[in-house]
Amino acid sequence: MIADVLAEATSRMDRALEAAKEDFSTVRTGRANPQLFQKVLVDYYGTPTPLQQLASLANPEARTLIVTPYDKSALKAIEDAIRDMQNLGANPSNDGNMIRITMPELTTERRKEFVKLVRTKGEDAKVRIRGIRRQIKDDLDALKDEIGEDDIVRGEKELDAITKAHVDKIDEALKLKEAELLEV
Incomplete structure (x- = not known):
């Protein structure tokens, strides 16, 4: 039983870690990256539709992206959705067939803002991991009637080790993203 509960904890924490990494990838660095547009929703005939379902994204140069x-017929709606993104600072240009997006150079001040944003996202991910830990600990405590106290304590120690490993992975991903952001 404890093994099942710990397996569930690992699975849920893995999903939270992947969500955090995806969240980090949506913060732009000095280069244009199709993942920046991962969460863009385009109003396509009245339905919010992910950009990847409506267009192909190509990255011909470091700071240029072609959609x-x-x-x-969705060209204007896609252009409007990209223009509405607050954290990009890019102005898309439409030539009738495709949209060309040239990303502006990041200033040192803007890079520091992005580092703060990424740290906030990292802290939110750690809070999610700790929330999962708390829920799983409650599940373990509920098993006290069926399983011995020693097994529960051992399970909690394993849960703490799993939690620490996932928090360390978030810290590692955070450091990589910060280094990427501060790279000129």
Whole structure:
């Protein structure tokens, strides 16, 4: 029983870690990256639709991204959705067939803002991991009637080790993203 509960904890913490890494990838660095547009929703015939379902994204140069819609009638809606993104600072240009986005150079001040944003996202991810730990600990405590106290204590120690490993992985991903952001 304890093994099942700990397996569930590991699974849930792994998903939280992956979500944190995806969240980190949406913060832009000095280069144009298609993952920046991962969460862009385009109003396509009245339905919010992810950009990846409406267009292909290509990265021909370090600071340029080309968005080619599958349906040319969605070109204006895609352009508007990209322009509405607050954290990009880019102005898309439309040539009638595709949208070209040139990312501006990041200033030192802007890089520091992005580092703060990433640290906040990292702290939120750690809070999610700790919340999962708390829920799993409650599940272990509920097993006290069926299993001995020593097994519960051993399970809690394993849970703490799993939690620490996942928090360390978030810290590691955070350090990599910070280094990437501060790289000129």
